[in-house]
Amino acid sequence: MASRALSVWQNRKVVGLLVRRDLKVKYQNSILGYAWSMLEPLAMACVYYFVFGVLFAATGGARSAPGGPDAPGGYALFLLSGLLPWMWFSTALSDAPKALITHAKLITTMKVPREIFPLAIVQTKFVEYLLTWPILLIFVFSLGGQTGWNVLWLPLAVLIQFAFTLGVTLLLSSINVLLRDVERIVRILNRVLFYATPIIYPISKVMEVGGIPDWFKTVYELNPLVGIFQLHHAVWYPSEAPDAITLSATIGGAILVLVIGYFTFRRLESAVLKEL
Amino acid sequence: MAEPVIEAKGLGVKFAMNRRRKRSMREMFIHGTKRDPNKGETDFWALRNVSFDVAKGECVGIVGKNGTGKSTLLKMIAGVLIPDEGTVTVRGKVAPLLELRAGFNDQLTGRENVNLVGSLHGMSPKTLEEKFDEIVDFAEIKPGFIDTPVRHYSSGMKVRLGFALISQLEHPVMLVDEVLAVGDKSFRNKCYDAIDRMLANERTMVLVSHSEGDLRRFCNRGLYVRQGELVLDTDIKAALEAYNADTKAEIDKRKKKDGKAA
Numbered sequence: 424m425a426s427r428a429l430s431v432w433q434n435r436k437v438v439g440l441l442v443r444r445d446l447k448v449k450y451q452n453s454i455l456g457y458a459w460s461m462l463e464p465l466a467m468a469c470v471y472y473f474v475f476g477v478l479f480a481a482t483g484g485a486r487s488a489p490g491g492p493d494a495p496g497g498y499a500l501f502l503l504s505g506l507l508p509w510m511w512f513s514t515a516l517s518d519a520p521k522a523l524i525t526h527a528k529l530i531t532t533m534k535v536p537r538e539i540f541p542l543a544i545v546q547t548k549f550v551e552y553l554l555t556w557p558i559l560l561i562f563v564f565s566l567g568g569q570t571g572w573n574v575l576w577l578p579l580a581v582l583i584q585f586a587f588t589l590g591v592t593l594l595l596s597s598i599n600v601l602l603r604d605v606e607r608i609v610r611i612l613n614r615v616l617f618y619a620t621p622i623i624y625p626i627s628k629v630m631e632v633g634g635i636p637d638w639f640k641t642v643y644e645l646n647p648l649v650g651i652f653q654l655h656h657a658v659w660y661p662s663e664a665p666d667a668i669t670l671s672a673t674i675g676g677a678i679l680v681l682v683i684g685y686f687t688f689r690r691l692e693s694a695v696l697k698e699l
Numbered sequence: 700m701a702e703p704v705i706e707a708k709g710l711g712v713k714f715a716m717n718r719r720r721k722r723s724m725r726e727m728f729i730h731g732t733k734r735d736p737n738k739g740e741t742d743f744w745a746l747r748n749v750s751f752d753v754a755k756g757e758c759v760g761i762v763g764k765n766g767t768g769k770s771t772l773l774k775m776i777a778g779v780l781i782p783d784e785g786t787v788t789v790r791g792k793v794a795p796l797l798e799l800r801a802g803f804n805d806q807l808t809g810r811e812n813v814n815l816v817g818s819l820h821g822m823s824p825k826t827l828e829e830k831f832d833e834i835v836d837f838a839e840i841k842p843g844f845i846d847t848p849v850r851h852y853s854s855g856m857k858v859r860l861g862f863a864l865i866s867q868l869e870h871p872v873m874l875v876d877e878v879l880a881v882g883d884k885s886f887r888n889k890c891y892d893a894i895d896r897m898l899a900n901e902r903t904m905v906l907v908s909h910s911e912g913d914l915r916r917f918c919n920r921g922l923y924v925r926q927g928e929l930v931l932d933t934d935i936k937a938a939l940e941a942y943n944a945d946t947k948a949e950i951d952k953r954k955k956k957d958g959k960a961a
Contacts, residue, residue, distance in 0.1 A: 436818065437818065437819055440815055440818050440819070444804070444807065444811070444815055447807075447811075448804075448806050448807065451806070528802045528803070528804075529802040529804075529816075529819070530779065531774070531779050531797070531802075532777075532779065532795060532797045532802040533777075533779065533795065533802050533816075533819055533820065534777055534778035534779055534793060534795070535819060692781065693781040693783070696779060696780050696781055697712075697714060697780065
């Protein structure tokens, strides 16, 4: 495993190239180019803000930034600070099944560590996520968002999310070559995970509801994404920071997914190469 | 003698045969094992017990009928297929030209593709820049076309660009699969010169081809593959003769059968 990691590291330039190429192809024929990376999540944020921040708030369902509507940044910042990293995960998830298939030509003609293709997807989406930061900062300044030491949650969140996303991508990319059902499952999964993760609502909303049985709450919290997005929110809303148990479960879960993903990828590699 | 550049030991690779489709859940639950479309599934050894060594500077031709595993063998040497049995060790980097394509992306321009694939093969940006004009020149891509997406290229142009790029790699091992048959006459001549130059440079080459002329011209050694087995490992002349003899026998047999039927 160490030697494989090394050969991936030796090919890091190649990963960089793939990332740049993917971005290039994506924006090649569009006039606004890279601006789309920012416009897309912004449009999503507007829609969610309208539904959950305006409509529901007006009909009694409170808009829900932790610390009340008067908390610095308000619901808009809360929404955006969750949506932007979510776009990173969600776009990687929807591209993951095709990671190897689209590069079939390269893979069948050239000897490179096959892991670099899933890795390139996660990195491409990560770069796009970084490109959305200006938007977030604009909102932070105009809405008066505040952070302090809790800004340190951010690198941790990014690190865990990277590991988790990479694990998922490795897993799905290899399985999908053999079982194309994965593509369909992913579409549903993308939706389900979006609502099953505290992105547009604070986690306290789930925990407060009396009608939800305790076992369901436990299952809900097992999803590593829950902890990851609590961390993302905690940068601007300190009260959102996960407790030690949730945090360690999140880290453990992400590492577990990465290991499972990696071993599945290695196990299926030979069959995948024949199928491509 | 120095260590062989390519060392294959007991290579074997199997494919699943008769796998028409995956069974759906519905079939699995309702029909049990009765209606398994994969019932006749058998593993098919595309290659088995193949062992050989190739020394530095050798040019080896692989001959055999279609579907006997020649390209599969080449793919395993290139490392893009993992053998189910045995090992293949290649000492040194490999420049592969498999299946008439160098892995170009249709969406990108010729220039971008050359840069991408070149870097994937380990060319530094500096070398790429230096060699770029030479590559384009060799491929006879008209100026202007190089900045057009590859999807607008003719198949000949793609192959030419691929060959031009791969032949610029300074890797010690070169694998060529049926590429020479594609270009037009003048381009083929250029390829011959390029290959001659490379061979003079002590590079090792493995060639799969159906063109006897090409094989006789470059190779000093021949491997004859029949039904997934390596039956002969001699000089190219003997390998071709054995192959031709088998082919002739087969044609005679068919003729006889046709004669009887009529």
